[in-house]
Amino acid sequence: MSAYDVDAVIVGSGPNGLVAAVTLAEAGWRVVVYEAAETPGGGLRSGEVTLPGFIHDCCASNHPMAMASPAFRALGLEREGLAFAQNDVPLGHAIRPGVSGFVRRSAAETAAGFGADEKLWRAVMGTFGSRWRQLGRAIGNPLRPTPDLIALGATSVWPTPWLLGLLRDERSRAVLSGLAAHAIVDLRQPATALVGVALGAFAHGVGWPVAVGGTKSIADALIARLTSLGGEIVTGTRISRIEELPRARAVLLDTSPRDALKIAGHRFSPSYANSLHRMRYGAAAYKVDWAIEGEVPWLDEGMREAGFVHLGGSAEQVIAAERDVAKGRMPEEPFLLLSQASRLDPSRAPRGKSAFGGYAHVPFGFDGDITEAIEARIEKFAPGFRERILARHVTDPRAMEALNPNQIGGSIDGGVPDLFQLIARPRLSLNPAATSDPGIFLCSASTVPGPGVTGMPGRLAAQLALKRLG
8 A cells, every 4th residue: 555645746736836747747646736726827817807808817928938938848738729829029118108119029120120229139139039949948947057048147147227338229228128127126136137138038039929818728728738647636725734735755835935834844944944934025016907998099009019018118217116116115107017918819808899907016015006107107108098998907916915825915026036036046956946855845936947937946846856756
């Protein structure tokens, strides 16, 4: 008789937990996943939160990292019907009403819009974009250096203002600062430029696609694969202590460090528990979704073609806003990241209407109401926007954490991705998924390589479990 009920238990069904479960199931392990919410998926959720027929993503919406991730590419989820949609203009960045910079799929076409910076953009973004497979592998496991990772680091392991010092065109400067702002940290910190360069390169290499039918489709495909392999998912069950789980060879926690301590802290060594206690969390997201009549009436006609929009202003304005947020202050004009997903995937809205949404960067744990300020900022660049609103749905930082407990204080990064916590995540180790207990593994975005729908924390944790126990 086996000493175990199953081979592996995964707590949490976000992208990393599901990728870990599928990886183990494909290796022949008996796997069960426990999810506290009534529906699985973590950040991979979508729903009709405004009006029937309008599908909005509850967290992640654009998926360049999923397209480039070795984890997702290895799984080949198109067999489960997963499809992505995109167009030739991944991003528009509004600088002033009617004046914008654009990132296009073609590095050459993008660079042509950046005047004096044309050659530099093509040399850097074009080169990395053409090597997106190698770049995806490098970023997916940054603790195993490759020539591409070293080249990326040498190019962009600097504070964003340092890299901006090489650029002269206001459009390229604004676009790069907006890309770097996805790090949601003070852009004066080291390595923030790396985020900007990577996202720009992936825009040229694989684009910024959306999942057809909503981000939930990614979770649905992973779940379909898992159940076809005999895996099981148990929803509506919150795990408080590891002893509540079935007996298993391995337990993988797709949770925040805080919840990992609650569940298994008594099994960890004091030094490992301290590393989880020390995890720092970054700024938060304040999300608003709208059902609108027609399309957003952008002053700049080119913005209507963009899949995603940054309302950030000049590079200097983006840097100032992100600095305020990092210091716990609410900027007068917060940086906005907006999704025009129904332009890419018409199934997300009724004909003649649009599912529109996005979020502002706000301080950790922010509890104010900035819906009016967000809509006023959009109105500045798209006069008449308010008149087209049919319904709205607000998800403030408190609601973000309620939706997904891993989003502590509304922070969507699993731990602020500054230079130290990009490497020591949650501690400095060549096997960041390993805990001090040989049968327990951490597989959330709080481990290397960090946030984003990559599935790589789950894949690396599962591979380590197979190596040690399989």
